[in-house]
Amino acid sequence: MSSLLSDYDFELPEAQIAQAPLGARDASRLMVVSRSSDARAHRRFAELPELLREGDLLVVNDARVIPARLLGSKVGTGGRVELLVVRPAAPTLTSQALGGATEALEWICLGQASKGLKPGARIAFEGLEAEVLEALGGGEYRVRFHAAPGTSLAEVLEKAGRLPLPPYITRAPEASDAERYQTVYARASGAVAAPTAGLHFTDATFAALAAKGIRRVEVTLDVGPGTFLPVREENLEKHHMHPERYFVSEATAQAVNAAKAEGRRVVAVGTTVVRTLEAATEPETGRLRSGPGETTIFIRPGFAFRQVDVLLTNFHLPRSTLVVLVSALLGRERTLAAYREAVAAGYRFFSYGDAMLVTE
Known part of the structure; x- marks a missing residue:
């Protein structure tokens, strides 16, 4: 449960920072990692419906990036x-x-x-x-x-306005980015960065998930620039997150609360969904509450997750709050081991890169 930023570092060749999306959204690679063992598997994102269970509840962030x-x-x-x-x-x-x-x-x-x-x-x-x-x-x-x-x-x-591509994408925005740097379900305008774990989904993916009995619900978190800003404090306890606005509908709150009560898994699509669900949880009851809110929650090792059971996420920047968040769920050593394996196996990193599925 290290609180030192330097303990969340790893070597990443610049050539593995994805500068453009693949031809098909669901063609990305998918590393499957376990929270309870050192097991790791290398799959394709199109295989996601095979990797989830009937009754799982998929929660996505429907934020839309504005120019x-x-x-x-x-x-x-x-x-x-x-x-x-x-x-x-x-x-x-x-x-x-x-x-x-x-x-x-x-x-x-x-x-x-x-x-x-x-x-x-x-x-x-x-x-x-x-x-x-x-x-x-x-x-x-x-x-x-x-x-x-x-x-x-x-x-x-x-x-x-112009589309604000992440700073690690060094080329100028192209016309195709207007479509590919949005999820297929983007609806609520207000984000300055895409909830990138959702960029891999297609309508066919959702059809296959629905056929397996996996329901999808939405939250909204307007992703802010803090997701890219460097952490300047070596002691993570001194780092303050930029505030981000979120909204949880009554239907989503009911669906998540029912899933938890019935012992079904809540699958968060991206770290923004994790932050929304955990920030909107009633401390006393553990139930997800509906309505608008603003959060500066910083999830790091030692955090007690109340809602999220499974996480789908992209590969993140070294020494970032997002790597720290993943480590809070997966464990720091397992997270860094998975990242080292991803580098060795040639995975593509960051917004237009490949994905990781963190399961039990």
């Missing part, structure tokens, strides 16, 4: 500015705020500029203007956007 990257210039000086729209400044707002018609709306953004950004700076983008209201530290700013009357920020982003 949240804005490139503009400072009014007056012309200096280059880049903003990444992260979340509404008002914590009561949900991702639905994107679609609300407004002339001015305040958002928390990550910002970069040629000579820094200070409160009062005005930035011109295509179709809108923004004003920096406050520097929050860590590269975050509170920004007020001004759009034409009756225009929503979502409409402006669709016109002026």
Whole structure:
């Protein structure tokens, strides 16, 4: 149960960082690892229905990535500015705020500029203007956007924004990324990164799962940039997660609570689902509660899982909170051993890479 960041490191050749998706979503490789033994198997993602059980409950994150990257210039000086729209400044707002018609709306953004950004700076983008209201530290700013009357920020982003591919994908976004960097079930706009474990699924996969008696339900967690930001504290107990908004429907809460009561497995598709389910759990009863919320939960070894039995996930960055989360479920030594084997076997890593199934 190490709390040292350096204990979650591994060697990863740069050539194994996937820069583009495979031709077919379900063509990815799938490593199957056990929580109770050192057994590991090498399969294909298309075989997932064979690896799950009748009665399993599959939980996915239906967040949709928005074109949240804005490139503009400072009014007056012309200096280059880049903003990444992260979340509404008002914590009561949900991702639905994107679609609300407004002339001015305040958002928390990550910002970069040629000579820094200070409160009062005005930035011109295509179709809108923004004003920096406050520097929050860590590269975050509170920004007020001004759009034409009756225009929503979502409409402006669709016109002026760019898809925010992860920083480890070094090429420029292509037209095909607009479709492949979304899950086939993406619905709720508001994320700045895809819930990548879900990128492998196809309609045929879901049909095969349904035929086996495996039900699918959805949660929403608007994936934020914290998923990519480096951990700067060697002592993990000092690391603070960026807040992310989530929503659990009443139908999903009922389905998860019924599965747990009946002894059926809850299969989380991705670390974002794990964080949503565990954050939305009532501490006293262990039941999943419905409704909106915001979480900064940091799951690390020693965490007592209340909801998740099985995890489907991609391979993550060394020294990242996501590797730590997987280690909390699988164990640090087994996680690192699986990662070393994946490297040796030529698995593709990160968002467009291969997947791992963590089972009992």
